[in-house]
Amino acid sequence: MALTVISLLDLLNSDNTEEEIKKLLFSFECKSLSHGASDVEAFLHLKAINFERMDMARTYLILANYKQRPYLAGYFAIAxxxxxxxKKQFQKLSTSQKKKLMGFGYKTDLRNYECKGYLLGQLGKNYSELAKRANQINGNEILTLAYAKIKEAYAIVGGRVLYLECEDNEKIKAFYHDNGFRQLKDYVSTNNFCLFVKQISDL
Known part of the structure; x- marks a missing residue:
């Protein structure tokens, strides 16, 4: 199984036309229509190119071949x-959670909590018909490829944590728990998502 990770930025700077690139991006399909899954699909279809051009995030496409046909196996985006x-959210956390967080972060002048790190903004496996037939990658492998890019960034500019938000779905939360992320139990984002955190040193 040969997988290739290519940055969307490199594609945009290549000889490929934007129409060709969008065709590749729109070949990505979610498994379900849940809020979180729809967001993963919509980001790649509608936002990823603009995020690249505005330097808001970097998106990486995982490409593979099935019966000599190239296809998009999955992707991830990092910021x-x-x-x-x-401050209000931090005060709601348990004492033990606050203590752990303060071990690698700090309070700002506005009494908010801040920690230098990276946001795993999106991570998804393609469920198009071709990708399902090929079945060449799983979520753990996509996460491992994301870790590799984050480690590269960490070696250059540092950072303490990798974090992400996901919908309150037991299967999705179990996936991140099994991969060593810790959920901040009393934290709910403005979009009603859960927050998961992992130290860079544990990648």
Whole structure:
């Protein structure tokens, strides 16, 4: 099984036309229509190119071949963005959670909590008919490929944590728990998503 990870930015700077690139991006399909899954699909279809051009995030496409046909197996998006927990939200956390977080973050002048790190903004496996037939990658492998890119960034600019938000879905939460992320139990984002955190040193 040969997988190739290519940055969307490199594609945009290549000889490929934007129409060709969008055709590739729109070949990505979600497994379900849940809120979180729809967001994963909509980001790649509608936002990823603009995020690249505005330097808001970097998207990486995982390409593979099945019976000599190239296809998009999955993708992930990363942003160099500190974890910020507003003062009111931070106060709601348990004492043990606050203590752990303060071990690698700090309070700002506005009494918000902040920690330098990276946001795993999106992570998804393609469920198009071709991708399902090929079945060449799983969520753990996509996460491992994301870790590799984050480690590259960490070696250059540092950082303390990798974090992400996901919908309150037991299967999705179990996936991140099994991969060593810790959920902040009393934290709910403005979109009603859960927050998961992992130290860079544990990648």
């Amino acid at each position: 160099n963005k500190p974890l910020v927990i507003p």
